[in-house]
Amino acid sequence: MEVVTRIADRGRAGLLAAAAAGDEYAFRRIIVEHHDDMRRVALSICRDRAVAEEATQAAWLIAWRKIGDVRDEASLRPWLVSVAANEVKRVLRTRRRRAAVEVATDASGEPGGTDPGTATDAIDLRSALRRLDPDDRALLAMRYVAGFDSNELAVALGISPSGTRNRLERLRKRLREELS
Amino acid sequence: MDDMTSLDRQIAAEFLRDAGPSEPVDDAAIFAGVVTATQSPQWSFQPMLRSTTFVVAAAVVALFGGILLVAQPFHHVGVVAPGAESDVARVEASPTPAPRDSLQWGSKRIYYVPPPGFPHGSPTLTFGIHDVARVAREACEDDTYVEVGPTADDLTDALSDLTGPGRSGPVDLTSGPVDVMLSGHPAKRFVLIHSGWSDTPGCPALGEGYRQLWENHDGSGFGMADHGFAVAVIADVAGERLVFAASTFHGPYVEPDADDLVALEAHVDALTASMEIVEQEPAGSAWVTGSTSHAGTRVGAATVGTEDGVTGTRGDHWVDRPITMSDPRLSGVLSVITNYDTHQLAEKEWMTVFSGTTRIANDAGSWEGIGSGVSRGSYPRDAVTETVVLAGSGAYEGLTAYLAFDYDDGPVAVRGLIFPGEMPPVATFE
Numbered sequence: 068m069e070v071v072t073r074i075a076d077r078g079r080a081g082l083l084a085a086a087a088a089g090d091e092y093a094f095r096r097i098i099v100e101h102h103d104d105m106r107r108v109a110l111s112i113c114r115d116r117a118v119a120e121e122a123t124q125a126a127w128l129i130a131w132r133k134i135g136d137v138r139d140e141a142s143l144r145p146w147l148v149s150v151a152a153n154e155v156k157r158v159l160r161t162r163r164r165r166a167a168v169e170v171a172t173d174a175s176g177e178p179g180g181t182d183p184g185t186a187t188d189a190i191d192l193r194s195a196l197r198r199l200d201p202d203d204r205a206l207l208a209m210r211y212v213a214g215f216d217s218n219e220l221a222v223a224l225g226i227s228p229s230g231t232r233n234r235l236e237r238l239r240k241r242l243r244e245e246l247s
Numbered sequence: 248m249d250d251m252t253s254l255d256r257q258i259a260a261e262f263l264r265d266a267g268p269s270e271p272v273d274d275a276a277i278f279a280g281v282v283t284a285t286q287s288p289q290w291s292f293q294p295m296l297r298s299t300t301f302v303v304a305a306a307v308v309a310l311f312g313g314i315l316l317v318a319q320p321f322h323h324v325g326v327v328a329p330g331a332e333s334d335v336a337r338v339e340a341s342p343t344p345a346p347r348d349s350l351q352w353g354s355k356r357i358y359y360v361p362p363p364g365f366p367h368g369s370p371t372l373t374f375g376i377h378d379v380a381r382v383a384r385e386a387c388e389d390d391t392y393v394e395v396g397p398t399a400d401d402l403t404d405a406l407s408d409l410t411g412p413g414r415s416g417p418v419d420l421t422s423g424p425v426d427v428m429l430s431g432h433p434a435k436r437f438v439l440i441h442s443g444w445s446d447t448p449g450c451p452a453l454g455e456g457y458r459q460l461w462e463n464h465d466g467s468g469f470g471m472a473d474h475g476f477a478v479a480v481i482a483d484v485a486g487e488r489l490v491f492a493a494s495t496f497h498g499p500y501v502e503p504d505a506d507d508l509v510a511l512e513a514h515v516d517a518l519t520a521s522m523e524i525v526e527q528e529p530a531g532s533a534w535v536t537g538s539t540s541h542a543g544t545r546v547g548a549a550t551v552g553t554e555d556g557v558t559g560t561r562g563d564h565w566v567d568r569p570i571t572m573s574d575p576r577l578s579g580v581l582s583v584i585t586n587y588d589t590h591q592l593a594e595k596e597w598m599t600v601f602s603g604t605t606r607i608a609n610d611a612g613s614w615e616g617i618g619s620g621v622s623r624g625s626y627p628r629d630a631v632t633e634t635v636v637l638a639g640s641g642a643y644e645g646l647t648a649y650l651a652f653d654y655d656d657g658p659v660a661v662r663g664l665i666f667p668g669e670m671p672p673v674a675t676f677e
Binding site: 094095098099102103106107108110111114124127128131160168192193196197207208211212219239242245 | 252254257258259261262263265266267269270272274275277278280281351426468
């Protein structure tokens with residue numbers, strides 16, 4: 068962490084420019100700031116730690132090569148998270164695993180289990196969420212894990228803010244219908 | 248974030264639970280992985296696509312939009328993320344051709360010479376074999392597929408129908424079909440280019456970057472991301488259709504260049520020329536390991552009843568669960584139908600006993616038999632152990648598989664044995 072603190076006072080705008088110019092310290096500072104978000108979003112998409120870590124590492128390779136394409140500091144976080152989300156989808160496809168559509172009827176992580184007669188709603192929601200395709204899980208992960216607003220989602224998805232709101236609303240509607 | 252509804256809060260809770268807690272970041276190790284990958288050009292074959300010249304590609308991009316593919320092969324080898332383990336093979340760049348490698352295709356084995364390192368250091372030059380079931384129909388809409396027939400011509404026609412100025416979307420074929428030969432069999436080669444969703448008027452809802460171009464019978468598929476490109480080869484092997492697709496993946500927002508396309512074409516040509524298809528004799532005994540998951544579709548509504556503190560569930564029927572094993576004879580699609588009884592031991596403590604029928608099917612044959620198991624908690628949940636004995640049919644006639652499944656809330660570890668004949672007779676007390 069020592070090398071990272073050396074560039075802490077460069078300012079955030081300078082950080083992006085420095086990383087784009089190949090500055091290792093600046094890039095590592097960006098890793099420190101964003102890796103955990105990327106990994107957690109990836110993990111919530113695939114629910115497989117090995118896949119999430121592989122995808123996040125692959126995302127950093129892409130970031131190293133392409134960070135110069137990021138227009139401004141505000142776009143950096145959504146861009147990095149979207150790269151990680153795309154990588155996890157790629158790894159899932161590569162591994163021929165469909166973790167994102169897994170249907171687990173486990174209702175909770177509580178020791179001793181859950182009363183099978185009372186946990187139906189929670190089971191249904193979890194099952195419905197796990198049946199979603201990776202694209203939809205990525206959207207929800209960026210929304211609820213990364214906490215992106217519609218502007219950040221727009222950067223991450225490459226569509227308009229209103230387009231992201233429409234997609235989210237359609238998804239919520241579908242889930243409501245499925246749970247009703 | 249705007250106002251959260253009750254559903255929002257529930258979704259958020261589920262996703263945050265899956266995301267797990269924050270963890271310390273080892274930036275030095277991560278950066279070292281990046282540097283290592285950057286300095287060690289590798290190539291890998293994953294399921295993706297194709298080629299032609301950049302002139303043609305550029306023309307198509309200008310016409311329709313752009314490309315990038317991602318896919319799920321039936322079998323594949325490949326180079327993947329730096330510093331990470333994967334089920335795909337890693338091939339270091341080498342000035343001399345790598346030795347022959349092989350992969351399974353039904354009852355046949357395909358031998359090939361992997362190309363040397365990808366000239367631009369792409370981490371993801373990939374290829375895979377596909378058993379195509381359905382082809383995307385409307386490029387601007389999700390989940391619009393048409394069934395494709397079983398022959399090479401059927402798929403050639405279906406892919407040809409995706410291209411041209413009359414298409415509504417950006418999935419285009421830039422060249423082909425071109426006649427080639429694969430292990431002495433006639434084949435067609437296509438180059439595919441994805442012009443980029445975000446650049447395509449009329450596809451505003453597909454800005455997320457990629458969609459599947461086709462789906463395979465085992466539920467996998469072949470996808471295409473923004474600005475990707477690929478080569479697909481479709482061969483007629485004595486009436487059987489062999490499909491493989493190769494592509495490069497540079498990551499989102501990264502457009503391929505002319506050299507990438509030319510290099511991919513050269514690799515695919517070399518790969519195609521080196522392929523040899525060999526019919527295999529049925530193998531005998533083998534230890535097997537692998538995994539499946541809770542994925543799939545529930546097609547049988549379980550009926551539930553409670554009596555004397557025991558909750559009985561009958562007819563819990565799941566299909567289309569992918570299973571991947573070290574021996575391809577046991578890889579394919581898993582179906583299971585289960586009856587189970589959940590016994591309440593204490594206020595919040597249950598255990599479950601269950602029995603059921605399991606089937607594993609693939610192109611060459613299938614396995615079916617009964618099994619039983621136990622779990623702590625409400626089945627299926629944590630600490631589940633199940634054993635099954637499966638009898639082979641089709642290409643596996645005369646073989647038996649004994650498998651143990653270790654379920655948890657996630658991937659399911661499977662291990663066991665394939666052997667000729669049947670289980671020994673049951674011993675009994677006099």
